[in-house]
């Protein structure tokens with residue numbers, strides 16, 4: 071077999087706590103409820119510009135890798151924001167404003183349409199939402215704040231690119247730069263918000279701060295409901311390879327699959343950059359732990375040193391395996407998607423979008439690992455292609471051509 075990726079180091083940790091072949095426990099359903107997931111879908115599907123993102127069947131790549139199917143949920147077109155994050159932050163902002171209006175006795179059930187129409191603009195304009203971001207989450211929060219009518223302050227750590235900053239500022243958010251890493255920016259956002267009475271809309275959670283990140287994750291579950299309607303019939307995935315930053319994406323997608331398929335859920339493999347592998351390390355130690363260092367990876371959306379508590383509580387039960395990959399594997403995979411085998415359409419996939427695909431291709435190269443992960447000729451792998459070229463200059467530098475020149479047709 072002529073495998074489509076060269077060899078790169080890959081680390082594997084099996085999660086002994088994962089529950090395979092069992093229905094989701096009540097504790098999981100309490101963390102992320104099926105009713106709340108359905109409500110998120112109904113709500114988000116009502117927003118202007120909503121359309122399910124494409125599920126791309128990469129037949130050429132699957133054949134080259136010796137797999138039954140590779141299904142790539144391409145999130146680049148999501149609401150024109152470039153990534154799946156459009157679903158989470160903006161949804162959480164909406165829920166924050168609805169709750170504030172309810173608590174103030176102004177509107178028991180303000181609808182998103184009323185908020186967009188400016189029915190309570192005077193009240194909502196007094197509310198400020200804030201968050202730290204590597205780019206994509208902040209873009210979503212800023213977009214939600216603009217759409218539903220509140221103020222927004224976004225914290226960026228020093229290595230977030232100017233292009234990502236501009237994409238957020240475009241929605242009228244105030245930008246504050248913080249020295250250090252993403253995790254330093256998370257702490258600064260929390261401190262400033264406490265001092266000014268702002269509401270933090272974070273995609274990561276910590277003790278005592280779970281409800282808002284839960285809404286962010288509920289927004290992400292929309293991808294699963296869409297994908298389930300898009301699979302060729304009887305061809306549900308056997309594997310999910312999900313990239314992890316703080317773990318919210320992986321936990322939300324895996325949990326929703328577990329809700330929908332019960333004991334028949336797919337095998338869940340979480341993939342991280344080897345330089346920012348807090349979920350892998352948490353799995354190794356059997357408890358949520360941070361990893362030190364400057365988290366220097368090109369996979370900017372995955373450059374997180376501390377797991378989200380809520381995400382971890384889900385992943386420790388549902389994630390069967392954890393893998394880490396180096397940056398070079400991500401770059402090679404970005405090129406592979408941009409210049410694919412003949413049968414496949416060219417795709418513009420960002421640095422953080424390809425980690426899952428890179429890992430499945432690398433795992434297929436190693437028979438011991440492929441066996442451990444139960445990857446076979448008839449395996450059907452679902453990937454979340456979580457972003458497009460959210461930083462076009464960086465993308466062009468890494469792939470060697472501009473995103474527009476790839477000829478992606480959506």
Ligand SMILES: Cc1ncc(COP(=O)(O)O)c(C=O)c1O
Pocket residue numbers: 153154155204206207273313314315316317318319320370371372374420422423456457
């Ligand atoms: C494009 C992209 N993919 C994946 C992730 C990982 O999501 P999470 O931090 O919820 O694990 C992020 C996070 O910012 C991202 O921007």
